[in-house]
Amino acid sequence: MPQKPREVRPGQSARHFFGAEIRARRQAFGMSLEVLAHQLGYSRQQLSRIELGDRAVQPDLPARLDQVLRTGGTFQRLWKLVESEAHPDYARRFFKMEERATRIETYSSHAIHGLLQTEGYARAMMRAWAPEETDEAIQERLALRLERQKILTRPNAPVFWLILDEAVLRRPVGDASVMREQWARLVAAVGPRLTLQVLPFSAGAHGAMGGSMTVLTLPDGPDVAYMEGSHRGHLEETPATVARRRVTYDHLRALALPPAESVTLVRSLLRESYPSCLHTPT
Template sequence: MARVAEALTPDRSVRHLYGAEVRRLRGEAGMTLDALGDVVGYSKGQLSKIERAEVMIPPKLSEALDACFNTGGHFVRLYALAKREVHPDKYRRYMELEATARGIAEYAAHTVPGLLQTEAYARALLSCREEASPDEVEERIAARMSRQDVLRTDPQPHLWAIMDESVLRRAVGGPRVMHDQLAALLPLVDTSHSKIQILPFDHGAHALLGGTMILLTLPDGSDVAYEEAIASGTLHEGPESVSRFARAYDALRAYARTPRESETLIKAAMEE
């Protein structure tokens, strides 16, 4: 007896609509999940979960679906909306602002900023959370990788990242993963669209030492600040609080090593 397909709820979210569209077009084409998987390069199990909106959509799937069904960018456009839904509501406004930012300035005290992480480094970080199932880890990895699309927009935002020296010294994922992560930073150290600086240990204490802080410059020229701890984040939009974070960040720019000196520190950490 044929298995009855589970009812979908396309009106629940963009991710649910995405899954329903995959099933609708697959049905119209007379394709099984196995057959679709052979075309787009994903397993039957993965595609089934995507149709039911149980996992985050992989970043490369949408183009493959549009090519398969000749849908002219339909799935790419849906994915641009759906990828933001993986983030909890308290982060969603920040994600929406980040996606349109013209400038991103970040200080990271403990780990490589999410916008600069390799997939292997992100997997090593996210896998150490004991409460997360393997599927949840993969979903979070996909979400983190999808955030990096902002660095490939036109016009491309200017990225300025200041990292504590401890970021270079903590071997997340082991020597090979860390080596590859540091190597991925080198092309971005000093370009027309990006600057990376390392704040050395010998600087000591400073106003932003506690965690992560990000300043976004929006298309209208206004600025917002976002600070993040282990399990919480706060978006600051008031001029006074944003100015306070901006002054602290400007101080770190002065205290940190220059991009050229930072490149030398990164290469030394790679050798070690």
């Protein structure tokens, strides 16, 4: 006798509602789990877990569901609820502003900025920050971060200025292969729209020692600032406060190594610690 499918729980979270809606639309379409999974490029088990809310929703799935089930954008709209639920309100507002920004100026005190993290580095950081999290929860957050990174590769990408504390360069995250990939990506990202500076230990005390900070220039103003600690951040929108944050950032920029010297330092550290990541085959 076939086993009865587990009941969906649409009221538990946005992700559970998303999964329940997949099952409802699939059944209304007269399509079996196996057939839909095949058309989406998933295994039966993977899709079943998504329907039950037990598996993270990948960013590319909603559009594929809308196409296969002919739902006219319903799942892409529901995805926005799933995406927003994964972040607290203050972070959601910041990410929306980040998408619109024409210039992003950021100081990273403890880790590479999320927009430049490789998948391996981001996963290692998320696991270190939340060792009690399930693999599914980590994967869901990771998918959102990788989707967010498209800001830097779109046609109208913002100007991005990154000041990186030397501590970030010196602290290993993950294994050697993770670090090789991360620093190689950082060096490769430097270009006309992305500037890197390293704030060396020799700079001494400064006004942003409490954590990381970002100042966003918005096309329709006013500018905003985002201050971030190890587990929490807060958005600042009062013009006078944002102006003070910008002064602090300008001081950091003056204390940091010039861009060319900064890239040279990163490359030298790569050669010393991870020589293979700068090797170019002949």
